[in-house]
Amino acid sequence: MDIRGLTLVVSACALGMCGTAFAAWEPTKPIEIIVPFAPGGASDQMARAIQGAITKNNLTKAPVVVVNKPAAAGGEAMLEIKAAKGDAHKLLTTSSGLYMTPLSSKLPVSWRDFTPVALLAQDEFLLWTYNDAPYKTAGDLLAAAKSGQNIRIGGAGSKREDNLITWALGDESAAKITYIPYAGGGPTSVQLAGKHIEASTGNPSEEVASWRAGNARPLCLLSPKRMAYKEKITDTAAWSDIPTCGEQGIKFTYNMLRGMFMPGGVSNEQRDFYVDLFKKVQETAEWKEYLARNALLPDFRSGASFVEFLTADEQRHKDLMDKAGFLAK
Amino acid sequence: MENLNDLLNGFYVALSFKNVGFMIIGVLLGIVVGVLPGLGGPNGVAILLPLTFGMEPVSAIILLSSLYWGALFGGAITSILFNIPGEAWSVATTFDGYPMAQQGRAAEALTAAFTASFIGAVAGVILITFVAPLIASFALKFGPAEYFAVFFLTFCSFIGLGKDNRSKILVSLCLGFLLAAVGLDSVSGELRMTFDNPQLLRGFDFLVVVIGLFGVSEILVTMEEGLAFKGKRAAIDLKVVLKTWAGLPKYWLTLVRSAVVGLWMGVTPGGAIAASFMGYGLAKRFSPKGNKFGTGEIEGVLAPETAAHAAGTAALLPMLALGIPGSATAAVLLGGLLIWGLQPGPLLFVEQKSFVWGLIASMYLGNIVGLIIVLATVPLFAAILRIPFSVVAPIILIICAIGAYTVRNSGFDIGQMVIFGIIGYIFKKLDYPIAPLVLAIVLGDRTEASFRQAILGYEGSLSVFWSNGLVGSLMVIALLLLFWPIVTEQITAFRRRLAGAPSGS
Numbered sequence: 001m002d003i004r005g006l007t008l009v010v011s012a013c014a015l016g017m018c019g020t021a022f023a024a025w026e027p028t029k030p031i032e033i034i035v036p037f038a039p040g041g042a043s044d045q046m047a048r049a050i051q052g053a054i055t056k057n058n059l060t061k062a063p064v065v066v067v068n069k070p071a072a073a074g075g076e077a078m079l080e081i082k083a084a085k086g087d088a089h090k091l092l093t094t095s096s097g098l099y100m101t102p103l104s105s106k107l108p109v110s111w112r113d114f115t116p117v118a119l120l121a122q123d124e125f126l127l128w129t130y131n132d133a134p135y136k137t138a139g140d141l142l143a144a145a146k147s148g149q150n151i152r153i154g155g156a157g158s159k160r161e162d163n164l165i166t167w168a169l170g171d172e173s174a175a176k177i178t179y180i181p182y183a184g185g186g187p188t189s190v191q192l193a194g195k196h197i198e199a200s201t202g203n204p205s206e207e208v209a210s211w212r213a214g215n216a217r218p219l220c221l222l223s224p225k226r227m228a229y230k231e232k233i234t235d236t237a238a239w240s241d242i243p244t245c246g247e248q249g250i251k252f253t254y255n256m257l258r259g260m261f262m263p264g265g266v267s268n269e270q271r272d273f274y275v276d277l278f279k280k281v282q283e284t285a286e287w288k289e290y291l292a293r294n295a296l297l298p299d300f301r302s303g304a305s306f307v308e309f310l311t312a313d314e315q316r317h318k319d320l321m322d323k324a325g326f327l328a329k
Numbered sequence: 330m331e332n333l334n335d336l337l338n339g340f341y342v343a344l345s346f347k348n349v350g351f352m353i354i355g356v357l358l359g360i361v362v363g364v365l366p367g368l369g370g371p372n373g374v375a376i377l378l379p380l381t382f383g384m385e386p387v388s389a390i391i392l393l394s395s396l397y398w399g400a401l402f403g404g405a406i407t408s409i410l411f412n413i414p415g416e417a418w419s420v421a422t423t424f425d426g427y428p429m430a431q432q433g434r435a436a437e438a439l440t441a442a443f444t445a446s447f448i449g450a451v452a453g454v455i456l457i458t459f460v461a462p463l464i465a466s467f468a469l470k471f472g473p474a475e476y477f478a479v480f481f482l483t484f485c486s487f488i489g490l491g492k493d494n495r496s497k498i499l500v501s502l503c504l505g506f507l508l509a510a511v512g513l514d515s516v517s518g519e520l521r522m523t524f525d526n527p528q529l530l531r532g533f534d535f536l537v538v539v540i541g542l543f544g545v546s547e548i549l550v551t552m553e554e555g556l557a558f559k560g561k562r563a564a565i566d567l568k569v570v571l572k573t574w575a576g577l578p579k580y581w582l583t584l585v586r587s588a589v590v591g592l593w594m595g596v597t598p599g600g601a602i603a604a605s606f607m608g609y610g611l612a613k614r615f616s617p618k619g620n621k622f623g624t625g626e627i628e629g630v631l632a633p634e635t636a637a638h639a640a641g642t643a644a645l646l647p648m649l650a651l652g653i654p655g656s657a658t659a660a661v662l663l664g665g666l667l668i669w670g671l672q673p674g675p676l677l678f679v680e681q682k683s684f685v686w687g688l689i690a691s692m693y694l695g696n697i698v699g700l701i702i703v704l705a706t707v708p709l710f711a712a713i714l715r716i717p718f719s720v721v722a723p724i725i726l727i728i729c730a731i732g733a734y735t736v737r738n739s740g741f742d743i744g745q746m747v748i749f750g751i752i753g754y755i756f757k758k759l760d761y762p763i764a765p766l767v768l769a770i771v772l773g774d775r776t777e778a779s780f781r782q783a784i785l786g787y788e789g790s791l792s793v794f795w796s797n798g799l800v801g802s803l804m805v806i807a808l809l810l811l812f813w814p815i816v817t818e819q820i821t822a823f824r825r826r827l828a829g830a831p832s833g834s
Contacts, residue, residue, distance in 0.1 A: 048378075055379060064379075069737075071531035072513040072520065079527050105513070105520050107530075152786050158518030180473070180786050181516050183778070196472030197786070328519075 025088070025269040027062035033091045034067050034081065036074030041184055042123065042205050043093045044068060045294070046258055050278075053286035059277060062089075073097060073157055075107045082113045084263040088270040091117070092261045096161050099317045104159040106328035111310055114261040115271055118278045119301040119309060121291060123256040125165060125222040127245065128207050129199045130192055131214050137248045138169075138220045141199055145175035154180045154188045154197040159326040161256055162188075162201045164317075165222060167324040168252040192216050203256075204295035208233065220245040222254045229295050239295045255297065257313060259306070275302045336458055339686030342387055343694055351392040352691065356699045359399015360706070363415055364406050373400055378665055386669040387687040393662060394645075394688065395695040398450070401641060402703045405442040405634060406710055410435060411725050413544035413732075417535055417771050418601040418637035420764060421609040423543060425622060425629025432625050436569040436711040440704065441627050444577065445584070445634035447700045452588040452635075453595060453642025454692040457649075468596055468646075473782035474793045478803035479594070480776040483603040485811035487768060490610040498765050501756070505769025506777075508533045515774075516781045528741045535771050537733045537742045538749050542763050544729045545750025548722050550757055570704055573627075580628055583612050587632045591639025601640040602771050606764075608636025614813075642692065649677055649685060 033051065037043045044066070051064045069077035074097040081092045098111050127138050135141040145151040153169075155162020158181040170177040180197055182188045185206035192200045192207075193215035200207070201222070210216040212234055221227065221244045229239040246253065260278060262271060281287050282300055291298055301309055321327050342348070362373035374393050381389035404415035409426035422442060429438035471479075488498055511522045512532030523529040577584075587608035594604035612632035613622040622629045671681055678685050713721070733746040756763050787793035795801045809816065 051379060056383065066379075073518070075513070076527075076530050079530070104518050107520075150786075150788055158514075158516055160518070163518070178785060178788075180782050181518070182782070183515060183775075190469065191472060194469035194472060326518075 025267070025273050027060060027089055027273070029089055030063045030065050031060065031089050031091065032065050032067055033093060034069055034077050035093050036069060036077035036097060037095075038068060038070040038184065041186070042203055042294070043095055043258075045205065046120070046290070047093050049286065049290040050281055053281050053284040053290075054277070056286060057280075057284050059280050059284075072105065072107070073101045073160065075101050075105060075109070078102070078109045079107065081261065081263050082109050086265040087263050088266045088273075090263055091274065094257065094259050094261055095123070096256045096313075096317065098257070098259075098261075099314045100160050100164075100321065100326075103318060103321055104326050104328055111261065111314070113264050115264055115266050116306050116310060117260040117262055117271060117274045117302065119257055119259045119299060119306050120278060120282075121258045121296040122299045123203050123258055123294075123296055124227060125161065125201055125203060125254050125256065126207070126242065127169075127199055127219040127222065128192060128202055128211075128216045129219055130195050131217050133195075133198065135198075135219060137243075138245050138250055139248050141219065142169065142173040142175045144198075145170070145177050146173065150178065151175070151199070152178045152180050152197040153199045153201060154182055154191050155201050156184045156188060157181055159321070161254070164320055164324060164326070165201045165252070165254050167326075168254075168320065169250065171323070172250060172252055189216070204239065205293070208295070218242045220248050220250070222252070223297070224253050227295055227297070229292060231292070257309070258296065278302075332458060335682060335686045336690060338683065339688075339690030340694075342683055342687035343391060343690040348388055348391050348687075348691070349694070349698075351388055352395045352695050352698050353702070355392045355395025356399035356402075356695065356702050359396040359401075359699075360403040360406075360703065361399075362396065363400035363403020374662060374665075381665065381669075386666075386671060386681075387684055389665065389669060390662065390684070390688050391691040391695070393665060394691060395698070397662075398692075398695045398699045399702075401450075401638060402443055402446055402699050405446065406439065409438045409442060409630070410710060410713060411544060412547040413725070413729065414539055417539075417767075418605040418633070418641065420539065420543075420602075420767050421605040421633035421637075422630060424609065424633075424764070425624070425626050427547075428623070428625035429627070429630065430714060434625065435714055436707050437573050437627065438630050439707045439710060440570045440573040441577070441630045442634045443700060443703045443707075444574065445587075445631040446638040447696055448584055449588055449591055449635040449638030449640075450642045450696045451693070452592060452639045453645075454689065454696070456592050456596075456643055457646050457689055457692070470799060471597055473779040473786060474796065474800045475597075475803065476779035477776060477783055478794065478800045478807065479597050479603065480772050480779065482803055482807040482810065483607055483772065484768070484776075485807040486607055486610045487765060489810040489813040490614045494760075497761050501761050501763065501765040502769050505766035506773045508538070508766075509770050509773025510777070515778050516785075528739070531737065532774075533745070533770060534736050534742065535767070536736050537745050538770055539767055540729050540733050541746040541749025542753035542756070542767065544725065545746060546753025546757060546763075548726060549750060549754045551718065551722070567705075567708060570707060576627070577631075580631055583616060583628050583632050584635050586611060586615070587635035588639045591636035592643050594636070595640030595643025596646060600644060601637045602768075604640035605633040605637035606768055609633040645692075649688075 033047045035044045035047045047066045051066050054060060054064050069080060077092060078098075078101065081090060084090050092114065094111075101107060102109050127141070129135050129141065135144065141151065153162075153166045155166065157163070163179050163181065166177055166179040169175075182191060185202055188197075188200050189202060189207050189210050191197050193210050199219070200216075207216055207218070211218065221242050223244060224246065226244055227239040227242065232238050260274070262274065279300070290296075318327075358377070359373060373396050377393060377396060381392060384392070401416075404419045405422055405426070407413045407415050408419040408422045409430050412423050412427040414420045414423055426438045426442060429435065484502070488495060488502070509532070511529055512520070513530070514521050520530065590608050590611065591601075591604045594600060594607065609629065609632050612628055613619045616622070616628050618626055618628065671677065671684065729746060730743050733742045734740065736742060753763055783793045784791070787796070793800075794804050
């Protein structure tokens with residue numbers, strides 16, 4: 001743009017035509033990304049990766065701040081977003097806790113109180129065991145449970161994703177499995193490495209360090225399809241080498257959304273600004289590196305397709321939780 | 330030794346002009362953050378984190394960890410001057426630090442606290458330097474039963490070694506457990522005692538409770554006693570530092586004992602909070618001046634500070650070696666590692682040698698820089714006590730309120746702080762100890778969770794607490810400490826009987 005073009009824009013703005021001419025809303029103060037979990041966890045890492053990608057590439061003029069509100073398994077953060085109706089400077093990162101926390105605790109909040117912005121990716125779950133455990137496949141583990149051994153599977157929190165997966169594995173194979181709820185994915189990984197539990201259902205990001213160090217190894221992937229990451233993680237294996245649990249005869253599959261929401265009552269322009277922003281984030285090298293490092297399944301959705309996804313995903317959780325007895329009475 | 334070579338390389342990295350500059354900036358910011366209750370180390374690190382995205386990883390972690398050291402030093406300042414612990418592990422420092430300040434010995438108490446922190450921290454770094462891999466694998470031995478045993482040990486030592494009325498300690502402890510149970514129960518996933526009030530979802534935050542129980546209640550008591558601020562004749566002279574140092578060597582046993590307790594608790598999951606209370610409790614029991622503890626004894630400042638900092642530093646080891654954060658600050662740093670493109674875990678020591686050893690070297694240097702800076706400010710902070718109480722009290726109250734608000738950006742917490750201030754005042758009037766309540770609020774939740782996890786994993790049998798040598802011996806030591814007074818009584822009675830038997834017959 002030459003000087004004359006620039007002058008034109010400036011004078012257009014001066015005449016108050018900025019808003020109409022460009023039809024774009026822009027944040028006027030810092031953007032707050034609220035993370036419903038503690039610092040260092042997977043949700044927190046995603047928020048901070050986004051913060052890094054936006055800051056390094058100057059994608060917005062407004063600074064981005066990450067705030068952790070971990071109380072009540074994310075319930076506190078969700079209530080805050082619900083109360084912040086119309087505030088277009090707040091964002092919420094979400095996982096399956098979006099449905100599971102209100103369903104299991106009866107908190108008066110639902111994703112329908114929020115404005116869905118975008119699905120950024122889906123997280124994978126794997127069944128892990130400690131390195132020198134006798135189990136080679138998920139079948140071995142379940143058979144041991146059926147033969148009366150005390151099989152303990154650890155995970156983050158109670159009546160959440162890990163608990164649900166453990167219940168589903170036991171339900172499908174008619175085996176008795178004990179679920180041990182720990183404070184988070186990090187402590188669970190350490191407990192597995194210390195052989196205090198026989199298996200865990202961690203995300204790739206939670207167990208990758210332990211896998212590389214030879215403390216834990218994956219049994220199978222709880223996704224319908226193998227992962228696409230072909231780069232070697234350990235000396236011998238890549239993420240794509242891990243068989244799915246389906247290949248080992250287990251029907252149950254599970255993936256978890258990682259998405260972004262705004263409070264309810266914001267305008268379409270405001271929402272579109274963020275949809276556009278996250279599209280740009282998807283293109284950055286930082287985001288691609290983040291996906292690869294945590295072995296996430298790339299899956300970007302916004303608008304109607306995101307709402308459709310949420311509706312179906314919520315119903316599935318409701319049905320599963322009902323069968324597992326996780327619903328609040 | 331290979332480690333020493335690596336460490337020298339680390340010093341080479343850390344001693345660059347730029348990195349020393351970051352160290353000084355970090356420590357200064359840390360002191361400011363540490364002095365303001367509620368802001369604290371984790372928040373300070375989180376606020377600064379985005380600024381480091383563009384930096385080299387080594388410089389970034391040096392800046393942030395220096396901020397952490399600064400905040401640790403700074404936390405002691407408010408504990409001693411105003412009876413407001415900035416962090417959970419500073420609670421035990423107030424027991425003797427605050428009485429010292431009231432007697433006009435603030436400078437002495439500050440010097441002792443800073444020096445003890447430094448000694449503790451250096452002990453922690455030495456441990457990291459030489460036995461990192463060994464310790465890391467020891468930490469893996471801790472399952473839920475062992476976690477519970479460590480917490481149990483802390484509580485038992487507190488009851489058994491305390492000199493206050495034991496039933497009052499128990500009442501205070503139980504009240505703390507009750508408050509700790511409010512909020513989401515991590516084992517059943519259900520809400521407890523929240524009465525459908527969204528404000529109670531989060532449970533009671535330790536910092537808000539402490540600011541009320543200690544800070545606000547102290548102001549209420551002082552007001553009642555006629556607005557006299559007792560620290561008026563505080564000497565403000567750098568010579569105090571040297572004089573205090575000259576007196577330290579005779580407490581070598583306390584320092585060594587606390588450092589050992591701290592290192593052990595830091596690596597095991599007990600952490601700095603439990604370490605500071607145990608360090609204080611053990612010093613109280615085994616020091617010749619033990620019965621004077623609580624009235625302004627310098628050993629009562631040295632013991633918890635050394636233990637807390639040895640533990641706080643040693644807690645970074647599991648983070649580097651295993652990727653589990655030992656504290657909230659460590660958790661934020663961990664997030665930082667990932668953003669800078671480093672994968673924490675056992676391979677960090679192999680793949681990122683210059684980073685790890687640069688960090689370890691900066692721990693030595695950062696603590697030295699920190700000690701020099703805080704000691705230089707001792708006269709300045711001690712002078713605050715010369716300002717009339719009627720001027721200082723409102724300012725302290727405002728700082729307390731800001732602190733309580735900052736914890737979760739919630740006005741509800743300010744009201745909570747005032748209520749706990751009144752509870753603290755009543756406790757003081759009825760002569761109930763406050764510390765057990767605080768200890769129970771901090772550790773209660775985790776103690777309960779590990780107890781239930783242990784039982785769950787062992788098919789509901791209590792025998793899990795005797796299932797291996799480690800947990801068994803922890804439980805025995807704990808029970809021994811709990812019944813310590815009875816045990817010693819029996820031993821003396823037995824001896825007397827032995828001695829008396831011949832003459833009696």
